[in-house]
Amino acid sequence: DAGVTQTPRHEVAEKGQTIILKCEPVSGHNDLFWYRQTKIQGLELLSYFRSKSLMEDGGAFKDRFKAEMLNSSFSTLKIQPTEPKDSAVYLCASSFGGPNTGQLYFGEGSKLTVL
């Protein structure tokens, strides 16, 4: 039973570059989330999709972060342009039934380092 798959697992970027992180949710799940995880800020919600529709765009992350859900089984998170403060682990999660179930299935994350 495939869980949430995230690629790449590690990414190193120069300041100003564009990076794209990819996520495949659990098959059949209709909700997809992107989180940023840092030691200081913890888990921060970047985007939330329900059945491919954007429900939450993460407020403060709008200007350089763009998440898209091209189909029900694939999502991307684009950061453009990258800044050193974007260095973090980016986690994708999916669920069946939405946040109110409390049950999110997380991928292993993509660790981004911006030099």
Add this chain to the structure above:
Amino acid sequence: GDSVTQKQGQVTLSEDDFLFINCTYSTTTYPTLLWYVQYLGQGPQLLLKVTTANNKGISRGFEATYDKGTTSFHLQKASVQESDSAVYFCALVNYGNEKITFGAGTKLTIKP
């Protein structure tokens, strides 16, 4: 807005010690409360979930009790093992705005 507070950033114990991780929350609703566990190199996974209906959750030897009076949801385990080393996140679900609010996490290290 909603908030979840985990006062302990780190806890270090020896095997067979009793575990207590503090969690308090603030919200205007009656939320569902969660504990997630994140092992090294993995994403968080749900450990246990407690609603207003059932008050107490037990999973894999861990337990947490929903205390509306003190707005607390502490995590306990009678006897920890080295394999319990991980980061533990307390969280609440606000049904009204469909948001999950996570605490900052508590890193648990078990010395063999």
